[in-house]
Amino acid sequence: MGSNYGKKKPIGRMIIMGIISIALYTALLTNQAIINNYVGRGGIYAFLPIVMAFIFSFVHGNFTGDFWAVIGVEAARKKKEVK
Amino acid sequence: MHDIAQTVSNFVDLNWMNMTYLFLVGFVGGLVSGFIGSGGAFVLTPGMMSMGVPGLVAVASNMCHKFPKALVGAIKRAKYGQVDVKLGIVLGVSAEAGVLYGAHIQEGIKKAFGDAGSNLYVSVAFVVILAVVGSFVLRDAWKTYKSGASNEAEKVTKIAKWVQSINIPGTMVYFKSLNAKISILFTIPLGFATGMLAATIAVGGFIGVPSMIYVLGAPSLMASATELVIAFVMGLGGSFKYAMHGLVDIRLSMIILGGSLFGIQLGAIGTTYVKPYMIKMVMGVIMVIVLFSRALMVPVYMSQLNLIGQLSETTMKSLKSTSFAIMIFALALGAFIILRAIWQGRRAEKLSAQEAVIHGKV
Numbered sequence: 001m002g003s004n005y006g007k008k009k010p011i012g013r014m015i016i017m018g019i020i021s022i023a024l025y026t027a028l029l030t031n032q033a034i035i036n037n038y039v040g041r042g043g044i045y046a047f048l049p050i051v052m053a054f055i056f057s058f059v060h061g062n063f064t065g066d067f068w069a070v071i072g073v074e075a076a077r078k079k080k081e082v083k
Numbered sequence: 084m085h086d087i088a089q090t091v092s093n094f095v096d097l098n099w100m101n102m103t104y105l106f107l108v109g110f111v112g113g114l115v116s117g118f119i120g121s122g123g124a125f126v127l128t129p130g131m132m133s134m135g136v137p138g139l140v141a142v143a144s145n146m147c148h149k150f151p152k153a154l155v156g157a158i159k160r161a162k163y164g165q166v167d168v169k170l171g172i173v174l175g176v177s178a179e180a181g182v183l184y185g186a187h188i189q190e191g192i193k194k195a196f197g198d199a200g201s202n203l204y205v206s207v208a209f210v211v212i213l214a215v216v217g218s219f220v221l222r223d224a225w226k227t228y229k230s231g232a233s234n235e236a237e238k239v240t241k242i243a244k245w246v247q248s249i250n251i252p253g254t255m256v257y258f259k260s261l262n263a264k265i266s267i268l269f270t271i272p273l274g275f276a277t278g279m280l281a282a283t284i285a286v287g288g289f290i291g292v293p294s295m296i297y298v299l300g301a302p303s304l305m306a307s308a309t310e311l312v313i314a315f316v317m318g319l320g321g322s323f324k325y326a327m328h329g330l331v332d333i334r335l336s337m338i339i340l341g342g343s344l345f346g347i348q349l350g351a352i353g354t355t356y357v358k359p360y361m362i363k364m365v366m367g368v369i370m371v372i373v374l375f376s377r378a379l380m381v382p383v384y385m386s387q388l389n390l391i392g393q394l395s396e397t398t399m400k401s402l403k404s405t406s407f408a409i410m411i412f413a414l415a416l417g418a419f420i421i422l423r424a425i426w427q428g429r430r431a432e433k434l435s436a437q438e439a440v441i442h443g444k445v
Contacts, residue, residue, distance in 0.1 A: 042328045
């Protein structure tokens, strides 16, 4: 694609992050009962969902970012003039 | 709140249908919030409740997907130079106070008037705020579109010029998005109102973004990107508060997040292809359509409170489902406008690249 010449597509990183992301979701859904039990306790366990949210957002966020880059949907090359 | 957490079985059984629905709505909601800074919650929360998720758990789980989503979106848009982190944090902190106060008011209303009273309050807040702000935003976007001046830099409003001209010693802070110093005393009430709205209708951005544009004088692109910082700060604090009471269903949050992170990346990319008035256009369109959706619910709650005559069961049901369908339509239309803009922008870019190649050869 003309829009991203000179830049290598992050295929490798997308695959790695994709695998970790799938692993995280599989772990979450196969251990629903245990996880709900801890998260539902509240109190100090409040850190649990917050930490999980950060981990998922890092892994899955990188994966989704790379996903669009790999299929060629990227930001406009022309820089928007923002004050 | 703790009692509710203990007495109600908070965590519903998830099936593939539910998960697919959450993922898809998450995607569309993410797409819209990547573009205008917020959105999606107004469909997600009632959507989860229709699955049997208790109201507070739906609100908590929605919030717990919002802050990581906003974080990813803010980082992406910061790469395009659209985020004013300082403004986002300053507004976000005061918004947090607004959330707490808004939640307090909600609890008071619920105690005094029950669920129907609280729902009526939420719907009236929706209708009044969206009618005033939504029609203003939409009118402004439409005027820009009609005037053919969509390529020109956005004009700073009179009120923003006035706000920027006021000098209150000891409170002045420079914000890069405004390219001016303003008194922090102006940002506090705006942040507070954003937070109160977020606590009431779950979409603080409907106040946050327009106030940054029209009251403070930020460009649309920067206002919508900075809203993501506010949403992060607000969402993180709110999620923690709910999580302390064990109300977050992390499965729901993460499934919605799964879809919304695809969406938010795309929405953020979309902002690089459009003219600034498009942000206002999408926001205004969604606000005005959602307004109609909520207005339909007002008679339902009024009848539950015996303020008007009893509505029949079928009338109530059809009003409820029409209202929900209109909300989904609002979100889908917003997503459609964004995707169309990306598609057109990319096509124009490819064409000009091809032309450049042809000219280069000649």
